[in-house]
Amino acid sequence: MQTLSSSEKERRSFRDIFLDPKFVPYFFIAPFLIFFLVIYLYPFVTTILMSFQRIDGPNSVEFVGTANYERLFNRNFKQALGTTFRYAFWDVVVLTIVPLIFAVILNSGAVRFPSFFKSIYFIPALTSTIVVGIVFRLAFGTLETAPANRLLALFGQPPKDWLMFPDTGNFVLILLTLWRWMGVNIIYYISGLQAIPKELYEAAEIDGANAVQQFFHISLPGIRPVLIYVITITVLGGFAMFTESVALWAQNNPGGVGRTIVGYMYLMGFYKNNMGMASAVGLVLLGLVLAVNLLQLIAMGFFRKED
Amino acid sequence: MKKILAILLAVAMLASLGITAFAEEEPIHLTLWTFQELHTQLYKVMLDKWNANPDNPKLDIDMQVYPYEDMHNKLTIALQSGEGAPDIVDIEINMFANYLKGDIQLADLNDIVEPMEDHLVMSRFNNYAKDGKFYGIDHHIGACVMFYNTEILEEAGINYKDIKTWDDYHEAGKTVLEKTGKPMCTWESKDCWSIYPLVNQHGGDWLTPDNEVIMDEPVVVNTLAFMKEMLDDGTAVASPGGNHHAEEYYGWMNGGGAASVSMPFWYLNRFTDYMPDLSGKMKVAPMPLWSDGGHKSAQMGGTGTAVVKTSANVDIAKKWLAYATLSFEGCVDTWLILGFDPIMTDVYGSEEMKAPNKFFDYYGDDIFEVVESVLDDIPDTCITDMFPAAGDIVRNMMAYDLVIGGGDPEQIAKDCAEELRSMIF
Numbered sequence: 205m206q207t208l209s210s211s212e213k214e215r216r217s218f219r220d221i222f223l224d225p226k227f228v229p230y231f232f233i234a235p236f237l238i239f240f241l242v243i244y245l246y247p248f249v250t251t252i253l254m255s256f257q258r259i260d261g262p263n264s265v266e267f268v269g270t271a272n273y274e275r276l277f278n279r280n281f282k283q284a285l286g287t288t289f290r291y292a293f294w295d296v297v298v299l300t301i302v303p304l305i306f307a308v309i310l311n312s313g314a315v316r317f318p319s320f321f322k323s324i325y326f327i328p329a330l331t332s333t334i335v336v337g338i339v340f341r342l343a344f345g346t347l348e349t350a351p352a353n354r355l356l357a358l359f360g361q362p363p364k365d366w367l368m369f370p371d372t373g374n375f376v377l378i379l380l381t382l383w384r385w386m387g388v389n390i391i392y393y394i395s396g397l398q399a400i401p402k403e404l405y406e407a408a409e410i411d412g413a414n415a416v417q418q419f420f421h422i423s424l425p426g427i428r429p430v431l432i433y434v435i436t437i438t439v440l441g442g443f444a445m446f447t448e449s450v451a452l453w454a455q456n457n458p459g460g461v462g463r464t465i466v467g468y469m470y471l472m473g474f475y476k477n478n479m480g481m482a483s484a485v486g487l488v489l490l491g492l493v494l495a496v497n498l499l500q501l502i503a504m505g506f507f508r509k510e511d
Numbered sequence: 512m513k514k515i516l517a518i519l520l521a522v523a524m525l526a527s528l529g530i531t532a533f534a535e536e537e538p539i540h541l542t543l544w545t546f547q548e549l550h551t552q553l554y555k556v557m558l559d560k561w562n563a564n565p566d567n568p569k570l571d572i573d574m575q576v577y578p579y580e581d582m583h584n585k586l587t588i589a590l591q592s593g594e595g596a597p598d599i600v601d602i603e604i605n606m607f608a609n610y611l612k613g614d615i616q617l618a619d620l621n622d623i624v625e626p627m628e629d630h631l632v633m634s635r636f637n638n639y640a641k642d643g644k645f646y647g648i649d650h651h652i653g654a655c656v657m658f659y660n661t662e663i664l665e666e667a668g669i670n671y672k673d674i675k676t677w678d679d680y681h682e683a684g685k686t687v688l689e690k691t692g693k694p695m696c697t698w699e700s701k702d703c704w705s706i707y708p709l710v711n712q713h714g715g716d717w718l719t720p721d722n723e724v725i726m727d728e729p730v731v732v733n734t735l736a737f738m739k740e741m742l743d744d745g746t747a748v749a750s751p752g753g754n755h756h757a758e759e760y761y762g763w764m765n766g767g768g769a770a771s772v773s774m775p776f777w778y779l780n781r782f783t784d785y786m787p788d789l790s791g792k793m794k795v796a797p798m799p800l801w802s803d804g805g806h807k808s809a810q811m812g813g814t815g816t817a818v819v820k821t822s823a824n825v826d827i828a829k830k831w832l833a834y835a836t837l838s839f840e841g842c843v844d845t846w847l848i849l850g851f852d853p854i855m856t857d858v859y860g861s862e863e864m865k866a867p868n869k870f871f872d873y874y875g876d877d878i879f880e881v882v883e884s885v886l887d888d889i890p891d892t893c894i895t896d897m898f899p900a901a902g903d904i905v906r907n908m909m910a911y912d913l914v915i916g917g918g919d920p921e922q923i924a925k926d927c928a929e930e931l932r933s934m935i936f
Contacts, residue, residue, distance in 0.1 A: 260613030278933045279908070279926070346751040346759045368700065368753060368915055455580075456701040456753065457907035458915065474584045476899050477609035 255483035272484035281485070283460030284468040287370070287449075291464065292442030292496075294378045299438050300431070303386045307393030308419065322394070326387035336384060337451020341367065344376045367452060373461035380448055385441075389434055396430030397423060432504050439500060443493045446470065465489050538562075538569035541828055545574065545601040546582040547814060549780075550650065553848050557835035570831055572599075579603065590616040590819070598822040599832060602647060604638055604813040608896045611641045618818040618825050619644035623833035631837070632854050632886070638894045639815035647815020648836045651851035653775040654885055655708040655798055655809045658782065662792045663770040666691050671771075671796055677737060680799040684746030687770045694748045694769045698738055700914035702754035703905045704774055704811065710734045711809035713801050716893045717901040722935055726901070726909075727921075727928035733803075735913055735920035742914065749914045761785040773798055775811040776852040776882065783850070783873045790873045795881050807888040839863075852882050859883050900934045 221227055230237075258268045306325065310318045328336070343351045344366035353363035366372045404422050413421065424431075446466040453462030455475065463471070465485065473482030501507065545551060551574045561567050575597070577585065583606045589596035590610065602610060610617060624636060624645045632652050639647030659671040667690040669683050684695030698705040710716070715730035725731075741747035748769070752759030755774055764772070765786040772778075782793055798808055816836060818828045835841050842853035843863045850870050858864055859879060870878065904927050912923045 264613030275933060279930055280904075342758065346753070346757075347763060350759075365749075365915075368749075455903075455906075458701050458753065458911050463907075471903065474580070474587060475606075475903070477587055477612065 251483045251486055254480055255487050257480045257483075259479045268480070272480045273488075275481070276484060276488065280457075280460075280463070281465075281468060283457075284463050284465045287374070287460055287463060288443060288445070288465040290374055291377060291445060292439060294374065295381055295442035295445070296435060296438050298378055298382055299385060299389060300435055302382060303389035303434075304393055306386065307390045307397060308423065310390065311394050311397045322387070322390065324387075325390050328384045328386075329388050331384070333384070333447040334451050336380060337448060340376060340380050341452050344372075367461075368458045370459045370461040373452075373458070377448060377452065377461075380452070381445075389438075392430055392434050393427060396427035400426035428504075432501070432506060435500060435504070436497065439496055440493065443489065443496070465492075536569055538571040539824055539827055541570060541572045541599060541822075541824060541831070542597040543572050543574045543599040543601075544582055544586065544597040545576055546579040546603065547601060548576045549849055550601055550814070551576060553650075553841075553844055554835060556844055556848060557841055558831075560840070561831055561834055568827060570827070572831075583609075586610070593821060596819045596821060598824055598828045599816065599818055601814045601816050602639075604649075604815060604894065605899055605902050607639055607647060607815050608894055608898045610817070611646065612896055615641065615646065616820050617646045618820045618822070618829065619646060620648060620818065620829060620832075621645055623829050623837060624648070627833075627837050627855075630855050630857050632856060632889075634810065634889065634891045635813065635854050637891055638813060639817070647817045648832060649813045649815055649854055650836065650845055650849065651777055651813065652854055652882075652886075652889070653777055653810045653812045654852055654882055654889060655712065655773060655775050655811055656881055656885075657771055657773050657796045657798050658778070659771045659794045659796055660767065660769070660789060660792055661794050663687060663691055663693055663767060667770070671794060674796075674799055676802050677799045678802060681737075681741060681746060684741065684770070685744065688744075688746050691770075693767070695741070695746045696771050696773065697750035697755070697760070697764075697769050698742065698747050698910075698914050699754040700749045700910050701906060702756070702910060703902060704755055705738070705750075706735070706905055706910055706913070708773060708775065708798070708809040708811050709738065711811070711890060711892060712798055712807075713805040714890065717905065717931070718893050718895050718897055720893055720895060722895050722897050724901075724928050724931045724935070726904075726931055727924040730805075732921050732924045735909075735924060739913060739917070739920055742917070756781070765789060777812060777850070779870055779874070779878075780850040783869050791875075793874055795874050795878050797881055797885050806890045808885040810889050810892060856886070859886070897931070897935055901931055904931050 222231065255272055256267055256269060258266045258271070260266075309315060310321060315321060345353075346365050346368070347353065348357070348363045350363075350366075352366060356363060364372055366376055400422065404426075405418055408418050408422055444466055445464055449462055449464050449467055455471070457463040466489065469482050469485040469489065472478050472485055543554065545554075554572065554574055558570060558572055562569055582601075583603070586596065586600060586602070587609065593616075596616070621644055624631070635649045635652060636645050636647075638649070639645060657671075657674075661671060664671050664683075664687065667683075667687040669686060674680050674683055680695070687693060687695050710731050713730050713734045715725070715728060715734065717724070717726045719725060738747065742749075750760050751757065751763045751768070754760065755772060755778070760768075761781070765788045767789075774781075779795075782789060800807065816832060818825055818832060822828055836845075837855070839855065839857060840863075842855040842858045843861070845851050845853045846858070846864055847866060847868050850868070853859075860883065864879065865876075908930060909923055909927045912918045912926070913920065916923075
């Protein structure tokens with residue numbers, strides 16, 4: 205038997221490590237792990253640390269305990285919370301129901317050229333939020349000559365100062381979101397609806413179920429996973445909304461409508477150069493979103509065992 | 512194929528070597544960031560003049576214009592990380608205090624400012640100063656003036672020169688409203704250019720240099736009460752679009768919406784650029800005076816041009832900046848090109864300033880008589896590190912609650928002051 209030279213032995217052992225069944229799995233997940241550690245975990249831990257600090261620049265960092273959290277609960281923050289919750293609520297209600305109705309109609313075969321309509325509804329999702337925001341801002345302008353006010357005048361209504369009041373401002377925001385994201389949700393729903401076997405509908409028809417009954421007893425349960433998915437991403441999107449409100453109001457905040465909680469975080473971090481406060485706001489937002497999502501998943505029966 | 516490419520590359524390399532060899536000297540490259548495209552017009556002219564002088568080292572300045580938010584964000588991050596910052600940067604007055612926190616990353620400009628001290632409006636430099644060191648150079652005084660639409664006033668039988676006090680102004684407003692059905696003025700509901708100038712001219716401010724909140728002092732309450740009185744009887748209305756920079760406002764005002772507007776001097780170019788129909792009808796006048804004290808005007812807005820400490824060319828950047836913004840010719844060009852009221856007192860009344868430009872065509876030639884008449888009595892504004900927070904509260908709480916919400920002035924001032932106090936620690 206030939207004896208191995210020491211260098212060969214070393215090489216062998218090095219290769220053995222790579223081929224060792226204990227090591228290989230780690231090697232395969234390494235890209236994800238490194239990515240996760242650097243891009244997610246590191247900033248996350250740093251954010252928690254920063255939320256207890258006062259940061260005045262590159263070389264002046266000071267621990268201040270819970271001072272950032274204590275100062276959070278001012279009028280601006282409460283307004284931002286209110287605005288975010290109200291937007292998220294209507295966002296979920298409107299963006300879940302309206303696209304569902306459209307999807308059912310498009311999928312029912314009652315409409316000619318369904319692909320054409322699917323594309324038409326999808327196109328707004330490809331536009332730039334900033335451009336859409338400018339168009340909406342001018343369409344819902346202050347003056348009587350603004351398109352929205354002209355429309356009101358047709359019905360004999362007085363002109364409104366749309367973006368200056370929380371209620372109408374929120375309405376414009378929801379309208380913008382609906383216009384922009386409806387097509388995406390329609391696609392999700394249609395893919396869910398098409399996965400339901402035709403036989404179920406045929407059987408129901410033979411049993412004498414009408415269209416409404418078919419919808420509630422076949423379509424709706426059939427797309428439950430899709431529905432959960434759509435609601436989850438809409439809730440997340442609703443709480444994370446930022447660009448739309450910036451496009452409509454920039455850094456202005458009439459009556460609190462123009463600033464969401466993410467907007468408030470941005471204001472604190474960049475406009476006021478107060479990264480400690482911004483981190484605290486971010487963590488509060490994280491807590492809220494987790495809580496809301498958990499509630500929603502429980503309500504939707506996500507954790508219930510399939511019968 | 513590869514051979515041809517190689518020969519081409521070699522030729523190109525030799526050619527470039529030849530060019531640099533023949534050039535007189537390699538210019539020094541500087542980077543400049545601004546959020547105001549207009550400023551680059553002045554910088555370009557001043558750069559050409561600088562390079563035309565053989566005694567000066569040649570400069571090549573890369574001027575990059577970014578949107579307001581983007582530029583300040585980029586700067587914050589660049590200064591915090593210590594990498595990627597420009598050599599020279601325009602920082603808006605509301606944001607400036609952010610960069611004076613902690614370990615300051617801007618170069619102090621005392622060596623170029625102090626020799627000129629007697630010729631400059633020094634209160635403009637205090638806005639960008641900390642502990643006796645100046646970090647920014649402004650382009651203008653930003654003295655607040657009143658812009659009157661003489662066509663509307665004449666229709667109501669009023670000569671704008673007779674309006675001396677804010678009470679006169681309010682009375683004239685009642686006549687205008689009665690005769691023409693138009694409001695005397697507009698107040699901003701989501702910006703600070705109505706409230707802050709009036710409060711500051713009246714002798715009030717938001718903060719003391721020690722960050723004590725004085726937003727709820729009687730002078731502020733009284734000013735808000737005056738503004739509310741005008742709103743209540745219809746002589747003032749909420750500005751269409753929420754501020755005097757909204758597209759809606761420009762269109763509305765251009766069509767003869769209101770008889771006047773009070774704005775800082777730099778608003779001159781908004782009329783010439785966005786409200787062309789009012790050419791020849793608008794007149795610049797001093798702000799009306801408060802009968803119970805206060806000042807002749809207020810200095811509002813501004814941009815502090817700063818040099819970044821970590822720049823490799825701090826000295827040359829400072830020298831050029833001094834030439835562009837603190838020299839006589841630089842200040843004259845500031846007026847001729849940008850339409851700003853220069854920070855150098857020497858230029859007022861000089862022949863160079865009388866050269867015709869679009870502003871004289873629009874407003875008539877008595878613009879500077881107005882500015883000169885108020886120069887001796889303009890209060891300082893107090894810009895501390897809490898000023899960005901105060902500004903946000905004024906824009907989004909005070910202005911909105913007063914103009915749209917119609918609340919009680921005393922309560923508004925108290926709420927806003929509380930809010931600001933809660934932010935300080």
